[in-house]
Amino acid sequence: xxxxxxxxxxxxxxxxxxxxxxxxxxxxxxxxxxxxxxxxxxxxxxxxxxxxxxxxxxxxxxxxxxxxxxxxxxxxxxxxxxxxxxxxxxxxxxxxxxxxxxxxxxxxxxxxxxxxxxxxxxxxxxxxxxxxxxxxxxxxxxxxxxxxxxxxxxxxxxxxxxxxxxxxxxxxxxxxxxxxxxxxxxxxxxxxxxxxxxxxxxxxxxxxxxxxxxxxxxxxxxxxxxxxxxxxxxxxxxxxxxxxxxxxxxxxxxxxxxxxxxxxxxxxxxxxxxxxxx
Numbered sequence: 550x551x552x553x554x555x556x557x558x559x560x561x562x563x564x565x566x567x568x569x570x571x572x573x574x575x576x577x578x579x580x581x582x583x584x585x586x587x588x589x590x591x592x593x594x595x596x597x598x599x600x601x602x603x604x605x606x607x608x609x610x611x612x613x614x615x616x617x618x619x620x621x622x623x624x625x626x627x628x629x630x631x632x633x634x635x636x637x638x639x640x641x642x643x644x645x646x647x648x649x650x651x652x653x654x655x656x657x658x659x660x661x662x663x664x665x666x667x668x669x670x671x672x673x674x675x676x677x678x679x680x681x682x683x684x685x686x687x688x689x690x691x692x693x694x695x696x697x698x699x700x701x702x703x704x705x706x707x708x709x710x711x712x713x714x715x716x717x718x719x720x721x722x723x724x725x726x727x728x729x730x731x732x733x734x735x736x737x738x739x740x741x742x743x744x745x746x747x748x749x750x751x752x753x754x755x756x757x758x759x760x761x762x763x764x765x766x767x768x769x770x771x772x773x774x775x776x777x778x779x780x781x782x783x784x785x786x787x788x789x790x791x792x793x794x795x796x797x798x799x800x801x802x803x804x805x806x807x808x809x810x811x812x813x814x815x816x817x818x819x820x821x822x823x824x825x826x827x
Contacts, residue, residue: 593653593661601644602635602825604628604652605665607696609682615675615713616706622672623700623793628652631796634814635821639738657682662689667824671793673698673786674706676713683716690718691777695824696784700791703763707788718775718784725786728772734782737822738815745812746770747791750798750805758808761789781827785820792817 593605606628611619632650636643644651655662658681662668668689670676678686690696701710711725728734735741746769748760761767767789775784795813799806 591654593655593659593665595661595664597651597653598661598664599644599651601642601651602632602667602821603644603665604632604650605655605662605668606652607662607668607670608654608656609670609673610677611672611675612677612709613675615677615709616703617674617701618672619675620671623797624654624671625652627671627793627797628669630799631814631817631821634796635818638814638818639822641821641825657685657689663692663694665694667695667697667821670696670698671700673710673713674701674703676710678713678716680716686717690775690783693777693783695782695827697787697820697824698784699787700793702789702791703766710786714784723775725773725775728774728782733827734772734785734819734823737819737826739819741812741815741819744770744772744787744790745792745795745809745816746789747795747809747813749791749794750801750809753805753809754802762791763789782823785824787816 592608593603597603606624607620609620611617629650629652632643632652635641636645636650653661653665655665655668657678662685686696698710698714701707711720730742746760748756748762752762753760770790771786771788773786773788774782775786777783792813795809796817799810
């Protein structure tokens, strides 16, 4: 595999801006950690927080009646790679050990989740919340936490997620809205004209470059949100797109990197900066 010293990220919609980004570290292959080791050693503890940014991923249960994979999709490479890009493209202090970011795993019932200003859930089209989990997530959000839910496709997955999330926040009080391109999230660092539709690398390669994984039922990517009483985003929902794969699979194919990872990172960095400053 070629290991270039730098790749120039030319982000569509940015005026006269090109970013030289070192990707040497990201072109190492990282293995997936098994569930057994994960439960014994990888769940976040108080001592893991050192004052830097941690990508906090939520472990959640999946319901077979839903639509999608489980919490571990894209883990851990997406968490690591987006953290690296955040450290390279911004002045954010990212927690590192020997030059590698320290992403964390949290459960909705863990007290340590409240030490994460940002949490991520992927494949939420199959998510299930019981009463306790819903109550704890509600408390986290109402105390100022930020949830990003990503990588779910089509109308059924959307309906399932909305049904589960309504246990967390009453939609009559906290409606889900569509974010417009003039929202500050779209310009918190990079100017983004629209939500990028990111297909998984397997679907993208197998379909000859298509990006809508559910055909006509997922033709348009959406960024939706729930706002707090001050009008700030407390929950970001990226539907009909897989931002996580643009982070996880950045080193697997140069064309995929330029077509998917470049706009994916622009959106991802914007989302993190917004989450950390609002």
